[in-house]
Amino acid sequence: MKLEEKIGQLFFVGAYYDKNGKIDEKTIDLVENKKVGGIVFFKGGPIQQAKATNKLQALSKVPLLVSMDGEWGVSMRLDSTFAYPWNMTMGAVKDNKLIEQAGYRIGVHSRRIGIHLNYAPVVDINSNPKNPIIGNRSFGEEKENVTIKASSFYKGMKRAGIFGSAKHFPGHGDSSQDSHKTLPTIEFSKERIYDTEAYPYKTLVQQGIESIMVAHLNIPSLEISPRTVPSSLSRNVVSNMLKNQMGYHGLILTDALNMIGATNFGASGEVDLTAFMAGNDVLLMSRDVQKGIDEIKQAYLKKKISRKRLAYSVKKVLKAKYKAGLNDYKPIVMENLYEDLNAKEDSLLYRKLLENAITVVKLEDSILPIHSLKDQKIGYLSMGKGKGSFFLNILKNYTSIKEISPNQSTEDIKREIADLTTVIVGVHIPNTSPWRSYQFTKNDIKKLNLLTNEKHVIIDVFSNPYILSDLDLEKFSGVVVSYQNSKTSQEKSAQIIFGALVAKGQLPVSINRTYKQGHSILTQNLNRLQYTSPEEVGIAAEKLHKIDSITLDAIEKKMMPGCQILISKKGKIFYNKTFGYHTYKQQKKVKKTDLYDLASLTKILGTLPIIIHLTDTKVIHLDSKLKSLIPELRGTNKENINILELLSHYAQLQAWIPFYKETLNKYHKPSKHFYKKKPSKRFKVEVSNNLYLKSHYNKTIFKAIADSELLKKKMYKYSDIGYYILKKYIEDYYHKSLEDINEPFFRALGANHTMYNPHSKIDLKNIPPTEEDNYYRYSTVKGYVHDAGAAMQGGVGGHAGLFSNANDVAKIMQLYLKSGSYGGHRYFSQTTFDKFNTCYFCEKGVRRGLGFDKPQLENQEGPTCGCLSMKSFGHSGFTGTYAWADPEEDLIYIFLSNRTYPSSENNDLLKHNIRTLIQEYAYEAIHSSNLQPLKTY
Known part of the structure; x- marks a missing residue:
């Protein structure tokens, strides 16, 4: 090398480009003609910077050492890239392996964008709360914690093949001034600085950190010169303290020499020479590179700088380039650059860091x-x-x-x-x-x-x-x-x-x-439900795209106007989305807080928890007969039916009774004998807006149930009738309505969006309509229960009536999945729950548990995808609702829709098995290969 080229290697200069990636002419001149050793990138974008790097490397006779401030990642300087937490945040993390992983991923990003040297970690011990420039950039105020965090961070970067640079030597943490704007003074004794501020450097020096950046500080206790000398320009600090006393032989860099903390010391060129004479190897961000080269050259020619001294620093720079692989330089690959700088692994690690902080x-x-x-x-x-x-x-x-x-x-x-x-x-x-x-x-x-x-x-x-x-x-x-x-x-x-x-x-x-x-x-x-990303449960998000696709396709084909879908694993909700609109007019999008008519999910979400509790407390038993529970059924054909048979749908009960038909006139409209348009003492059961049923008609309903014929033989027959009976028993036992019994239970779970008759409690705009009723109420059913029998009970049925959203339904299903425990409270014992999640009549072809539906038996059609365990349980609802839990996979799947709008005759959602196909895709995503290994470059 020529003398000027050797001196040029000492200078690392700012590399600037515009939004189109065009490089500043001054930068090109410094690289091409002044033969500078390295460049420092600042604000910009990844694509533009990659292009600029490739071009500048092509122009440079000796490959450039590319550097940047990436304390919390390349996003400190580049837009559209991933940002890791600030050091103060990571200082709160006890698990130092996570800090090392963060350093590694930041190193991976740096290599991907062509960076060789990252000006990190910051090892300043921030013991001054009023520090205007360090603060969040510090790992904290305690030297041991700062040291272990900085060491872990650096280990990660080193593993990724990136050089680190500990800064700001000997310590900028206990300052109330910013060296960008002035020369801060550190008043501590030499002993305090060696014991505290310099403490992290000792460990990093032993680890072989590639560079240390010296700060612009006025430290009287370390300076023998009567003149105020910035530490970055001080031979006593750089050579005596850092090199000789601490034994550091890696690259020593000044902090940016265009900062006020340095520029006030002298003229352009003079500052550069002083910094080099002090013992620095790299002169960062000189105000005037040409003047700096000239000053150092003249000092060399006048033998103020020896050949050995110049060669010492130049060789250190060249050795660093060799270690960085620049002897076999390859341009940055542009393909997938954004994706590689914003990987799923980064998001997952970021979430772990924040959770631990x-x-x-x-x-x-x-x-x-x-x-x-x-x-x-x-x-x-x-x-x-x-x-x-x-x-x-x-x-x-x-x-x-x-x-x-x-x-x-x-x-x-x-x-x-x-x-x-x-x-x-x-x-x-x-x-x-x-x-x-x-x-x-x-x-x-x-x-x-x-x-x-x-x-x-x-x-x-x-x-x-x-x-x-x-x-x-x-x-x-x-x-x-x-x-x-x-x-x-x-x-x-x-x-x-x-x-x-x-x-x-x-x-x-x-x-x-x-x-x-x-x-x-x-x-x-x-153990309340968590809200997280698919990656946090080990699922690649793209594995769930099939769920999105089939749902959108079902909406496009008008199988339903819209829906909510929620899936959780191990108590972590990783998929929680809404699709479509309230109606096909597409005027109001479905929100997560919207309430759907749950239909028969009411059986397991509203009625069954009470029955399980009464069983758990031995108020009732599975062999309890109806005649012992409900006096009105004594002497009827239902008196000897027990709870086990009733909840298994093996009690010879009819599927349902269309009670409403008995209240219609010859024109099939609500009879004035049974209904009024305004409420009164005699007509106060609100079945829809401006339609009120006779107050005591519920007695007529129950008498019809008591008098109804049983099936001729015992066989599986899904029936709503049993839940009319259970509601009667529950309300008589508690002397309260089912709604009043359930309300504190829902509130305790935090299921505050789960309710009967939401039309009187929340804004109707948050409730998708269920049907355009042209056979009973002759109105839009919205906020009133869709099921006619439940409507005739004032919207509160044992078999139907509940409205909710997927999030609330998941809470109750999680309670079941954990056998009666949720939110730090046990509602019933695991032993009792297990009794209800058992198929007692499987040999009779009855797949059901007690209240719960179960997967289909062999050679049967059934309610699931057929891809889940027989321990699983759940239920489905007429309106297009579905809730299922699987203890073996620790998984919950909720699907809520209003497929019955505008007409319940639209059965395509069920015909095409959309709900169970989504269930199958969820299991497929869980069981398929998960996240790819971390990329290295």
């Missing part, structure tokens, strides 16, 4: 996780400039949440929270930058004081933990730190609050004297 700082009176939902009335108040919609939506998945408007006076807030027991405050600071301000306003603190004086308050901060130092935490019942305001962080944190996940994180920094670094509270797992 979230920290419960305080809980009082066991408020976290929230146990009993039956007596809770919970509100949510959002603070901060960030959005908290993901957090709120997941909270609402567990129970009813009252959203409190933040843009109102404290007096209005006081009135709004009057009926609440608990308020969850989400403090949402935008996730766009780790440097964003996070202080509470005076008005915020005033509102928080009001809330804590009135109610139990759980505060959850999606921000740096230091934000809590402004608050009196003793006023709060629960305190959670979720670190970042990402979608994943919000979703995971909400699940921790309700006990679906446990809090595992530790404070990486101290909030006050009580809640110090390392503080951690492990919360209880209540």
Whole structure:
């Protein structure tokens, strides 16, 4: 090499390109003519940067060492790429293997985009809460934790073949100033700096980290010169401390020399020379490369710089290039670049990191996780400039949440929270930058004081933990730190609050004297349903595309207007989608919160839990006969039917009785003798809008049941009649309506969207219509039960009447799947549940359990795909609903639709087995090959 070329290798310069990928002419000149050793990329996009890298490498005589700041991934500089958590967030993670994995994946991304050197990890120990430039970029305030996290991160990058660069030596963590804007002063003693700030570097030096970046700091205790010298330009810091005393022989880089912390020291070129003379090998982001080359050249010619000294640094740069594989350079492959920089493995690891980071700082009176939902009335108040919609939506998945408007006076807030027991405050600071301000306003603190004086308050901060130092935490019942305001962080944190996940994180920094670094509270797992991605249960998302396709096809072919589909495995809901519209007019899309008429799912979701409980408490027995339970059936042909036979549909009961037909006139319209358009004492059973049945007609219905003929022989016959009978018994026993008995049960589960007669309780726009009734009620059935018999009982039948959404149905099915346990509470014993999930008359050709449907027997058609275990159980409903659970696979599948709209004669959904085909595709996805191995480059 010529002398100028050797000197050029010392300079790493900014590489700039526009939105079209056109490279700045100055960058081209520096690479092509000044023969610089490396380039540093900043803001841009992956495609443009890849093209720019390929072009610049082609122009360079000696291949360039390409570098970038990728502290939380290449997304620190590049759009459309994957962002890992900030260091402060990862500092809260106890499992250091996860940190290593993050370093590895960041390394994989770096190699894919042509980066050889990542200016990471940051090893600054952030012991100053007011640090304006480090903060979230630090793993924390404790040297051991910072060291192990940085070491794990670096191990991962190294395994991926990427060079690391520990920064900012000897330590920028305890500064209240930004070296981009000034020269910060560090007042600590030499002993403190060696013992604390420099502590992580000792480990990384032993690990062989490829480079260390020296910061621009004024450290009087380390500087022998009477003049203020930035540490990056100080021979005492760079050569004596780092090289000689700490024994580091890797690449030493300055921090960017165009920062104010360096530029104030001297003129362009002069700063570069001083930095080199101090012992640095790489001069990063010189203000004027040509002047820098000239200054170093003149010093060399004047023998101020020896040939050996220059060769020492140049060889280190060239050796790094050789180790990076640049002796066999290959251009970046453009194909699948976006996909490779946003892989499923990254999303999965990110979710694990956030789940492991979230920290419960305080809980009082066991408020976290929230146990009993039956007596809770919970509100949510959002603070901060960030959005908290993901957090709120997941909270609402567990129970009813009252959203409190933040843009109102404290007096209005006081009135709004009057009926609440608990308020969850989400403090949402935008996730766009780790440097964003996070202080509470005076008005915020005033509102928080009001809330804590009135109610139990759980505060959850999606921000740096230091934000809590402004608050009196003793006023709060629960305190959670979720670190970042990402979608994943919000979703995971909400699940921790309700006990679906446990809090595992530790404070990486101290909030006050009580809640110090390392503080951690492990919360209880209540085994409520989790909300997650397919990858978190080991399923590649594309394996589920067949479900999407068949559902969309069924809607297009008008088998149904729309539907909700939910699938969970091991208590994790990984597929929860809505399709289509309320009607074929396509005016209102189906939402997850919409309520469908469950039809016969009411049997196992509304009536059966009560019967199981009564059996569990020995109020009734499976051999209890109806005559002992219901006096009105004594002396009838049903008196000796027992519960076992009735629930197995092996009791010789008729399938159903069309009670409504007896109330129609000769024109097949509701008779004025039985119906009125307005309610009164004598006509108060509301069967539809403006149609009221005689108040005591229910007695006529039950008498018709009591008098009805039995089938001539014992045989399997699916029947609704048994559930009319069970409803009668339940209501007589409790002296309450079935609705009043069920309501606290649903509320305790958090199934607040499960109800009878939703037309009187929620907005009708959230209920898809079930049918255009032209045979009984002659109206649009919407929010009123579709089943005529249940309608004649005021919308509350033992066999039909419930409305719900897939999320709520899943909670009850999960209760069954776990044999009576959900949300930290046992509702009935496993022994009793097992009795109900048993086929007692299989040898008679009866596949059913007690109340539950079961998979088809051999050589029979049946209700499932035929691809699941015989231990599985569930039910289907006339309106196009389906709920099934499989203990062997620990799987739940829910399908809700209004296939009966506009006419129940449309039976195509059932004819084409759409529900069970979806079930089959779900099992196929679970059993097929899962995620591909991690890619390396």
